[in-house]
Amino acid sequence: QQQVKQSPQSLIVQKGGISIINCAYENTAFDYFPWYQQFPGKGPALLIAIRPDVSEKKEGRFTISFNKSAKQFSLHIMDSQPGDSATYFCAATIQGLIFGKGTRLHILP
Amino acid sequence: EAGVTQSPTHLIKTRGQQATLRCSPISGHTSVYWYQQALGLGLQFLLWYDEGEERNRGNFPPRFSGRQFPNYSSELNVNALELEDSALYLCASNPSSGSYNEQFFGPGTRLTVL
Numbered sequence: 001q002q003q004v005k006q007s008p009q010s011l012i013v014q015k016g017g018i019s020i021i022n023c024a025y026e027n028t029a030f031d032y033f034p035w036y037q038q039f040p041g042k043g044p045a046l047l048i049a050i051r052p053d054v055s056e057k058k059e060g061r062f063t064i065s066f067n068k069s070a071k072q073f074s075l076h077i078m079d080s081q082p083g084d085s086a087t088y089f090c091a092a093t094i095q096g097l098i099f100g101k102g103t104r105l106h107i108l109p
Numbered sequence: 110e111a112g113v114t115q116s117p118t119h120l121i122k123t124r125g126q127q128a129t130l131r132c133s134p135i136s137g138h139t140s141v142y143w144y145q146q147a148l149g150l151g152l153q154f155l156l157w158y159d160e161g162e163e164r165n166r167g168n169f170p171p172r173f174s175g176r177q178f179p180n181y182s183s184e185l186n187v188n189a190l191e192l193e194d195s196a197l198y199l200c201a202s203n204p205s206s207g208s209y210n211e212q213f214f215g216p217g218t219r220l221t222v223l
Contacts, residue, residue, distance in 0.1 A: 034211075043113070043199050043214030044152070089152065096142060096165055097201075097212060101151035 004092050006100025014108050019077040021103045023090035026071065030092035035064065035075050038087045038102075047088070048075070080107045111136065113215035115200050121221045122190050130185040130218045134202030140164075141183040142203075142212060143175060147196035155198075158183050190222045 005024045013019045023033075032051055036044035050057045050064040050073065057064045063076040077084055085107045091097040114133045122128050134141050143155040154167040158177035166173075172188040181202075187194055197219050201212035 036214075041216070043201075043216050045214065046211055049211070096154035096157050096167065097144075097152070098154065099144075099152040101149075 004098050004100045010104040012106045013080045017080050019080045022074045023100050024072045032093040033073050034091050036089045082107045082109050113202050115215040115218050119219045123223050126190050128187045132183045132200030134181050138202035138204050140203050142201045143185050144199045145196045192222050195222045
């Protein structure tokens with residue numbers, strides 16, 4: 001019940017395409033859902049986050065879609081660029097972030 | 110504003126030894142979190158300290174312990190090191206107790222156990 005399941009494990013997208021990463025959770029007590037971006041050799045950096053009372057949040061090319069009834073949320077990266085190539089983690093909070101296992105995204109130039 | 114800092118960057122130990130990892134939070138942040146990032150396992154929550162107290166711990170054995178100092182910096186100790194403890198250990202901080210939002214991560218300490 002504490003898990004956050006993330007898919008896919010890896011993703012290859014052409015430059016300019018849309019990258020979509022999905023996460024699902026079970027615990028309805030989670031109240032904050034961030035996405036983190038991690039480059040090799042660096043710690044994760046907060047990218048965008050959403051609360052369950054909102055169905056969508058957009059910041060630049062990054063959008064979170066949240067489906068409370070399905071207990072799913074997803075990250076969409078529009079106009080994907082080679083600089084977006086990184087590992088992305090979804091997470092949910094309950095006294096410490098519970099992370100998904102990550103998606104390694106590679107954008108082809 | 111300086112970010113979260115961690116030391117050392119790399120640490121090599123042998124099985125059975127003890128490791129001490131250090132973290133300095135962003136100025137003004139009182140909460141410090143520790144995570145383990147092992148290959149293929151994602152990030153696992155280890156410990157949460159706030160105002161000098163341990164507030165919560167993840168599903169790790171007692172040989173993982175730590176403390177938070179009056180200046181809010183923190184130390185993670187791993188006793189009786191095992192090979193599977195090899196991982197990147199990440200520290201994160203945020204401004205206030207009870208708020209799990211917007212955790213800011215340091216670059217991590219890469220621990221290798223031989």
